[in-house]
Amino acid sequence: MTSPAANLSAVQVPKWAFAVALLGLIVTYLVLQENGLALGAGSEMLHEFFHDGRHALGVPCH
Amino acid sequence: MTTYKSLALRGIGAGLVAGVASALVQLLVTEIPIRAALAVEEAREPAAGEGHSHGEEELVSRGAQVVGGMLGVIIVGIAVGLVFATAYALSKRWFVDRTPFSRSLALGAAVFGAVALLPWLKYPANPPAVGDPETVNYRTALYLGVVVAGLVIVWGASWLAERLQAQSQPVRVTAVLLAVVAAVAVVLLAFPAPPDTIPADMPVAVLWQFRLSSLAQLATLYVGLGVVFGLLIDPAARRTKAAAKAAVA
Numbered sequence: 001m002t003s004p005a006a007n008l009s010a011v012q013v014p015k016w017a018f019a020v021a022l023l024g025l026i027v028t029y030l031v032l033q034e035n036g037l038a039l040g041a042g043s044e045m046l047h048e049f050f051h052d053g054r055h056a057l058g059v060p061c062h
Numbered sequence: 063m064t065t066y067k068s069l070a071l072r073g074i075g076a077g078l079v080a081g082v083a084s085a086l087v088q089l090l091v092t093e094i095p096i097r098a099a100l101a102v103e104e105a106r107e108p109a110a111g112e113g114h115s116h117g118e119e120e121l122v123s124r125g126a127q128v129v130g131g132m133l134g135v136i137i138v139g140i141a142v143g144l145v146f147a148t149a150y151a152l153s154k155r156w157f158v159d160r161t162p163f164s165r166s167l168a169l170g171a172a173v174f175g176a177v178a179l180l181p182w183l184k185y186p187a188n189p190p191a192v193g194d195p196e197t198v199n200y201r202t203a204l205y206l207g208v209v210v211a212g213l214v215i216v217w218g219a220s221w222l223a224e225r226l227q228a229q230s231q232p233v234r235v236t237a238v239l240l241a242v243v244a245a246v247a248v249v250l251l252a253f254p255a256p257p258d259t260i261p262a263d264m265p266v267a268v269l270w271q272f273r274l275s276s277l278a279q280l281a282t283l284y285v286g287l288g289v290v291f292g293l294l295i296d297p298a299a300r301r302t303k304a305a306a307k308a309a310v311a
Contacts, residue, residue: 011151013066020070024144031134048122052131056092058187058276060201
């Protein structure tokens, strides 16, 4: 058996990992929440396009 | 799995698989009550004119919304997979004595509880034709507040479990469970009630079919992510049959 704890401490998390995680959160925000705050006029199109997904994932919508 | 990059790539792969699975649940299950809800919305069309356009002058066609909705779920799956892999790589005390698969599955289940089940309990998902456009920002703030509270509870449970390391396992588990139940109860009681009333023309059956479909889809996404990520990172999952036989013998 491998030792999970040993595996763990071996993982080096570089600084840019936080940028990557932040990117993931921003993408999630754009798909699920974009109501015009970040993209302005283009957002309504995006909002309508992802409409069903936003409802289905339980995010508040209109 | 000793580099962040390898974990991140597997997070993307697991997110893609879980996102596709969740999108299929949406197509086959959630779209049924969504169609019923849109019919309710269309029935009130003459009185309409408010913000949202499902009717004639629609910005995006219904077909595109179905495809776009699925695409959105897949994109969210990939993005969440990336965040999930980062959280996994950073977690130094999350079930450290377990296998990578168990750790990933437990993390997926915990994330589901924090960012899906808890907000679903406090602010159940609503189909189209429910929801006052006037209150959408308030509702979004409440929703995000519960999501953050849920993540804090998960983090706190992990912290508490480590603090109680000196206790026996049954005592530790009981203490952490009690603390989680208490924290969840506080969140459910402290956050204000959902501001919108359910319109009278929305059938209760459609409403709950939608809510349960939504929950099934969220479970598919987050628990699926934990399972697939676990399969991808755990060396035990790639053991060949010969190796398995050798291990048994």
